[in-house]
Amino acid sequence: MSKIINIKAAARGKAGKGAARAVRRTGLVPGVVYGDKQEPQIISLTYNAVEPHVQTGRFLSTLVDLEVDGNTVRAIPRDVQFDPVKDRITHVDFLRLGKDARIAVDIQVHFKNQEASPALKSGAVLNVVSHTVSLYCPADFIPDEIIVDLTGMQINQSVHLSQIKLPDRVTSASREDVTLCAITAQAKEEEVVADAPAAADVPASNQKAPDAAAAPAAGGKAAPAAKGAAPAAAAAPKKK
Template sequence: MSAVKQLKASARERVGKGAARAVRREGRVPAVIYGLGEAPQPIALDFNETKRLIFSGGFLTTLFEIDVDGSKTRAIPRDFQLDPVKDTPLHVDFLRVTRDATVNVEVPVHFLNQEASPGLKRGGTLNVVRHTVELVVPVDAIPDAIDIDLTGREIGDSIHISAVKLPAGASPVIQDRDFTIATLVAPSKLAAEAAEEAAAGEAEEK
């Protein structure tokens, strides 16, 4: 679980594209805090700090306490935009949250102990179906990642959400099916040989 991170910001009086461009020229990133039935609050963030937070990983699963000119608000990032050419932050959206709130978040999946998987040792491939899983979690217990242990996994195994140990209080948003997160598939050469053997066996039976 990530600790609550402190983030400094300043209020913005003007909004709109022109105002946002002016903020960027000053070396800051325009952002907005919305939610809980309150009016959206335009703010500006430090450019370098925002870039570091976004690219250090886990930004969208981090709970922030945003200090806007001395007034503090708890919020989580809901979206951010990057410059398509420079890959630098252009804008960030934050959602206000209460201390006892639950939120939907996309949590990355990490696969552990790949060297302990017999299937991978034999040349199998880990076919990742979902790189993230959307969870409903308490806002103060958002996990950094979901860890899946591949120890003992063989070629042909499928890893479903029901086999994954989730953090306390967390549940998948999708409840109507036991969806697949990853499978261990045979290498193409072995798969082709198996198909040829199966076809030969069928021909002999005929």
């Protein structure tokens, strides 16, 4: 079960973009609390009270006890907005939770015992399909994580959410059976060995011209044959 964090907030009377900008100019973060069939409540929070929880990466699946001017409101963060340039938190939405409320939350998926998978030990690849899964659960019982045990996994095997034993009162919020991961064989790189080009394949522009000494000049004598070369064939006699 996720732990419950406490954040102090203050009620503010005015809503709208102008009022929110005025709150941000004072260094505070504007927010709103809605749900549970009650009127939305406009609040402001100190930046340092919110930012460390946002940085954990689990803020949107964490229960919060908001202390608003002495009253405690059980809620869960539903949206965090950031400045596109400065990347600072500019607004936070909270969903008020009533008694026995059930909500859909995104829970992180973690994988363990990779070393106990014969496929992964032999060089196969673990392809993670879903890093988070949407679960429907009681507001006071939100799982911290979903664990996928890879022990004994072979090549071409996959794991779906239906194969994971979920905690009591926790079900999938998706109508489909979500694929969490799959193990595939590692692709082997083909080694290409380039053969040396044959003489006939060499372009004419790159072929070496015959030695000038071997070809007789016009009107001149032919160069003497190399020592050991076969004698040239005798010329045929001219007919009279």
